[in-house]
Amino acid sequence: MTEYYPIFLNLKNRLCVVIGGGKVAERKVLSLVKAGAKVKIISPEVTEALKKIIRDYNLQWEGRPYQEGDLKEAFLVISATNSPEVQKKVFQEAEARKIPCNVVDKPELCSFIVPSKVQRGDLLIAISTGGASPAVARRIREKLESFFGEEYTIYLILMRKIREKILESRLSPEEKERKLQTFALAPIPEYIKNGDFTFLITLLEKEGLSELIPELNILYKSSRDK
Ligand SMILES: C[C@@]1(CC(=O)O)c2cc3[nH]c(cc4nc(cc5[nH]c(cc(n2)[C@H]1CCC(=O)O)[C@@](C)(CC(=O)O)[C@@H]5CCC(=O)O)C(CC(=O)O)=C4CCC(=O)O)c(CCC(=O)O)c3CC(=O)O
């Protein structure tokens, strides 16, 4: 069993190379694009859906087989071809260049694996079974998705503001910590889900954060307009 180390990578404007253009490449390309990466695809053929993604996001696509040197400027690489020889060559080049590499059908040729994820604005939950069962990772994702609903997006926008106000206040470190814990413990996601802010308003007043009350309405309205 491999002991993995979980991290959240900032891929904004980083060149990520995806080798292959099938169904699996499609999924990996989309998640890289969503993370703001600069994606380059190398594959003689790509699926219709991937063609659309390439057009929509103006991605680079080289319509040819992988060749050594393709990873020259890459920050990371994902190899999603159906050819074991190509997969191995990509891994070898990535190792030589010391670039993180994911080979989608061979965990032994991966220096990182991609988790299943639940995203609600700033909340990002990553799930891995260490490759034991990607289907189980997916099922766990589906369960978490129903538990952590869309209200968590607003919840975290609000908590970020609450935390900023508390940290910039002149309170003692102990008092700051108490307030941060109080807000983290309050069932605010439920209030947001039910659109009932009575208790939250009382809490904000009690903790000296009344200035944030007008924000509640703005946040709630913007979430309902979506
Ligand atoms: C090691 C890893 C490497 C990597 O890709 O990073 C890997 C490897 C392999 N996957 C295989 C199969 C499937 N993978 C999926 C789906 C996903 N696979 C993902 C990640 C990972 N897959 C990494 C480990 C993740 C972990 O820690 O568990 C997810 C989470 C993220 C993503 O791909 O973006 C995404 C779910 C996203 C979601 O819906 O939330 C489904 C479909 C499904 O169930 O929906 C199936 C068919 C069902 C099944 O086999 O379970 C096979 C056999 C291939 C074959 O036999 O042809 C291998 C190779 C092997 O195991 O040797």
Ligand SMILES: NC(=O)C1=CN([C@@H]2O[C@H](COP(=O)(O)OP(=O)(O)OC[C@H]3O[C@@H](n4cnc5c(N)ncnc54)[C@H](O)[C@@H]3O)[C@@H](O)[C@H]2O)C=CC1
């Ligand atoms: N990690 C994961 O989540 C999963 C992995 N897999 C495995 O991933 C692999 C890919 O799966 P699919 O996308 O369904 O395969 P696919 O057969 O649909 O696509 C393969 C792609 O590789 C490209 N390709 C072939 N030779 C190439 C070369 N020399 N250079 C560049 N590109 C080349 C082809 O043009 C094609 O676009 C398979 O081995 C499959 O078993 C399958 C399901 C999930």
